[in-house]
Amino acid sequence: xxxxxxxxxxxxxxxQEQPLYDWRRLHVYLYNSALADRRDSYQREGVSIDYFDQQxxxxxxxxxxxxxxxxxxxxxxxxxxxxxxxxxxxFAGKGGYPKFKSIRHYxxxxxxxxxxxxxxxxxxxxxxDISNLGKIRMRGQxxxxxxxxxxxxxxxxxxxxxxITVTCEVVRETGDGAIGLDFGxxxxxxMSDGTIIEAPKFxxxxxxxxxxxxxxxRRKQVPNRKKKIKASKRWKKAQNKxxxxxxxxSRKRDDWMHKVSSNIVRSNxxxxxxxxxxxxxxxKAKKGSKRKAQKTGLNRNMLDVGIGMLKSAIQYKVTEAxxxxxxxxxxxxxxSQTCPNCGxxxxxxxxxxxxxxxxxxxxxxxxxxxxxxxxxWVLYDSxxxxxxxxxxxxxxxxxxxxxxxxxxxxxxxxxKKHSLLDGNLETPxxxxxxx
Numbered sequence: 001x002x003x004x005x006x007x008x009x010x011x012x013x014x015x016q017e018q019p020l021y022d023w024r025r026l027h028v029y030l031y032n033s034a035l036a037d038r039r040d041s042y043q044r045e046g047v048s049i050d051y052f053d054q055q056x057x058x059x060x061x062x063x064x065x066x067x068x069x070x071x072x073x074x075x076x077x078x079x080x081x082x083x084x085x086x087x088x089x090x091f092a093g094k095g096g097y098p099k100f101k102s103i104r105h106y107x108x109x110x111x112x113x114x115x116x117x118x119x120x121x122x123x124x125x126x127x128x129d130i131s132n133l134g135k136i137r138m139r140g141q142x143x144x145x146x147x148x149x150x151x152x153x154x155x156x157x158x159x160x161x162x163x164i165t166v167t168c169e170v171v172r173e174t175g176d177g178a179i180g181l182d183f184g185x186x187x188x189x190x191m192s193d194g195t196i197i198e199a200p201k202f203x204x205x206x207x208x209x210x211x212x213x214x215x216x217x218r219r220k221q222v223p224n225r226k227k228k229i230k231a232s233k234r235w236k237k238a239q240n241k242x243x244x245x246x247x248x249x250s251r252k253r254d255d256w257m258h259k260v261s262s263n264i265v266r267s268n269x270x271x272x273x274x275x276x277x278x279x280x281x282x283x284k285a286k287k288g289s290k291r292k293a294q295k296t297g298l299n300r301n302m303l304d305v306g307i308g309m310l311k312s313a314i315q316y317k318v319t320e321a322x323x324x325x326x327x328x329x330x331x332x333x334x335x336s337q338t339c340p341n342c343g344x345x346x347x348x349x350x351x352x353x354x355x356x357x358x359x360x361x362x363x364x365x366x367x368x369x370x371x372x373x374x375x376x377w378v379l380y381d382s383x384x385x386x387x388x389x390x391x392x393x394x395x396x397x398x399x400x401x402x403x404x405x406x407x408x409x410x411x412x413x414x415x416k417k418h419s420l421l422d423g424n425l426e427t428p429x430x431x432x433x434x435x
Contacts, residue, residue: 001167002320003149008121008140010128010153010160017160019133023071024155027079028106030068034083035098051084070132072116075109108154119148119164128162136160144168157243174321178270180375182335182367183311185301186353189260190367192375197260202252203304206245213242253306261313269323271314272378274330274370278308328374340364340372 012020034054041047055077062068068076086098111117120127120135123145127135130153146168154161180192189197220235231239264271282302285295315325328335337345339355341362348355348366355362355369364372 001146002170003165003167004142004144004146004170005163005165006123006140006142006145008126008128008138008162008164010162011137011139012160016133016136020153020155020160024106024108024153025103026068026071027075027109028101028103030076030079031083031106032100034080035086035100038083038087051080054080054083071109072111072131074113074115075111078110078112081112107156108152110150110152112150114148117151119151119162121145136162138162142166144170157240157247170320172265172317172321174265174269174318174323175267177268178375178379179264179268179272180371180373180378181264181271181273181314182371182374183273183276183305183307184367185298185305187365187367188305188307189264189310190365190371191264192368192371194365194368196365196368199301199305200253200256201301201304202249202256203300206249210242210245213238213245217242253304253309257306257310257313261310261317264314265317265321265323269318269321270326270378271318271323272326272328272374273311273314274335274374275327276307276311276330278302326378328377333373333377335370335373335377336366338373340369340376 037054038049041049058073058076058080062073062076083098086095089095090097116131118129120129121138123142125139125141128138128151129135144166146166148164148166150165152163154163182190184190185199187196188199189195191197217235217238220238221229221232222235223229223231282299284299285292289295318325334345337347339346339357339360339362342357342360344357344359346358353366355364355366357363362369
């Protein structure tokens with residue numbers, strides 16, 4: 001059983017939408033008050049307050065602020081847990097000191113268990129029944145439905161969503177093929193079988209329209225909180241236009257990424273690719289660099305492809321199908337410099353897009369050749385699985401194993417020894433010494 005998250009679009013009625021906004025505002029008030037309680041108690045009295053102290057105060061808190069009774073005790077506890085988690089990250093050195101949140105930066109609240117809500121669906125559309133609010137129509141389709149466990153209500157750009165986690169048995173089909181993958185900017189994916197998937201360049205195609213919308217926004221009154229200047233209605237309208245364009249690019253990239261990853265996993269149960277650190281590869285150019293503009297463009301193109309997202313999708317999908325996903329050490333193997341036919345290494349410039357081996361004369365696209373090198377290393381290098389995959393399933397990892405080196409012979413000897421003593425053909429599970 002695995003846990004999967006499914007997001008549905010909610011369509012509340014006019015009478016349901018206003019309570020949703022009110023509940024969201026109450027949750028952010030609770031978050032800020034819990035944060036202030038922790039901070040003031042420590043600064044004024046030197047007393048540290050934890051999650052359980054604040055949780056025990058909830059009943060008395062709801063008697064004073066009766067409007068919180070409709071929200072449900074488990075949802076309020078989840079909001080207090082958010083505060084506790086923020087402090088845990090701060091003490092662990094993973095984040096800064098927790099700050100108060102405005103309602104603009106507080107998207108919603110969570111139901112950490114099955115209490116307070118119920119999903120009336122089998123995975124395809126349906127209704128979300130929330131206590132003290134009623135049934136809300138929702139649309140969406142789950143690839144795999146199971147037992148709902150938690151629910152998070154979100155408000156994004158004026159639209160409501162329900163993010164539901166379910167425990168389910170994932171079923172994903174795959175073939176028995178093996179393939180190597182090389183990721184890049186010009187070719188989004190180059191495969192060892194010669195297939196090349198070009199970069200979609202969603203952001204580049206929409207850049208002209210986004211630039212035009214940003215230019216129109218700059219002519220409107222810009223908000224400034226320090227100077228207490230509010231944004232004009234035209235600025236807000238222009239900002240919504242820019243947000244719509246960027247969200248459309250993001251949705252296109254997600255759709256493309258899932259389709260490509262599913263097609264690859266559908267035919268291959270063994271996938272070999274390079275180990276990449278996208279965060280380091282997309283860092284800004286150093287101060288004073290003469291190639292700052294080129295580096296900025298390269299970073300933009302890499303992020304437009306979404307290499308990190310694509311690799312993650314391929315990895316979890318092939319793992320769901322009980323396949324193998326292997327990332328090879330590029331510094332050791334050097335796939336771009338190695339010939340997949342003879343193994344000879346030759347340094348290449350980035351401008352050389354065709355691999356031509358001077359030793360054996362093998363010619364192929366540079367990225368395709370690199371993918372072939374990765375696949376060859378996984379199939380024939382004995383350091384990946386302890387033995388090469390092409391030799392797996394044989395009687396032993398050695399050609400003529402001696403008694404001390406063959407694990408099958410050793411296990412056979414132990415079974416014979418125990419069968420003579422107690423007549424049992426199975427190897428005893430205990431480690432008791434016999435003889």
